[in-house]
Amino acid sequence: MTRPIHSKRAKRSAQGAPTAAAKSQFDDFLPYLITRLAYQLNGDLIEKLRHESINVTRWRILAVLAMGDGITINEIVDRAMMQQSALSRALMNMEEEEYVRRVPRRGDARYVEVFLTDEGRALFDSLNIVVRRRQQRLLKGFSAQERTAAFALIRRMSGNLTN
Numbered sequence: 568m569t570r571p572i573h574s575k576r577a578k579r580s581a582q583g584a585p586t587a588a589a590k591s592q593f594d595d596f597l598p599y600l601i602t603r604l605a606y607q608l609n610g611d612l613i614e615k616l617r618h619e620s621i622n623v624t625r626w627r628i629l630a631v632l633a634m635g636d637g638i639t640i641n642e643i644v645d646r647a648m649m650q651q652s653a654l655s656r657a658l659m660n661m662e663e664e665e666y667v668r669r670v671p672r673r674g675d676a677r678y679v680e681v682f683l684t685d686e687g688r689a690l691f692d693s694l695n696i697v698v699r700r701r702q703q704r705l706l707k708g709f710s711a712q713e714r715t716a717a718f719a720l721i722r723r724m725s726g727n728l729t730n
Contacts, residue, residue, distance in 0.1 A: 608701055615697045619690065624649060624657050625666075629683070629691040630698075632667065636682045639672070643681060666690060 593599045609623070616626055627647040632638070634646075640658075644651050658681065661667045666687035672678040683691065706714055 604705075608705065611697050611701055612694065615694055619694065621690070624653055625661060626694060628654065628657055628661065629666070629687060629694070632681060632683045633688065633691045633695070637680045639678050639680060661687070 612626065613623065616622060621629075624647075627649065628643060631643050631646045638646075640651065640654060643649075644654055647654070658667060658669065662669060664686075665684050668682050668684055669679045670682065672680050706717070709717065
């Protein structure tokens with residue numbers, strides 16, 4: 568005697584794709600939608616990064632430094648949302664490749680400040696074109712007011728998780 572299947576697999580069609588019922592469950596699950604959106608946004612960037620022989624970790628470092636370099640390792644960890652060990656390894660490689668330089672802080676050598684080099688800035692600028700193009704596509708058809716509201720909502724959701 569066969570028993571009915573009451574597992575996650577039951578919500579898939581014969582081809583293995585999620586059924587309409589399963590899709591509708593995900594359409595109301597905000598963490599899934601945010602993750603899916605991030606995946607879609609990163610698609611073009613990952614391909615461009617691969618072409619430049621760098622990874623997402625290194626991109627995040629470039630992006631953080633491009634917004635204001637001369638910051639400490641701890642500040643990069645916080646802004647790039649990454650572990651210090653991964654950051655340290657990436658910075659070593661990026662320094663060898665002359666994308667960044669590390670300098671002891673004047674007046675307090677316990678701290679090291681990280682700066683983009685001209686090569687690092689040029690790499691960021693070339694990759695940022697892809698990122699900005701993707702953001703424009705994401706916000707296509709949004710009014711200025713809707714764009715402002717979208718940013719405010721995302722910041723508010725993020726704030727809710729850090730409180």
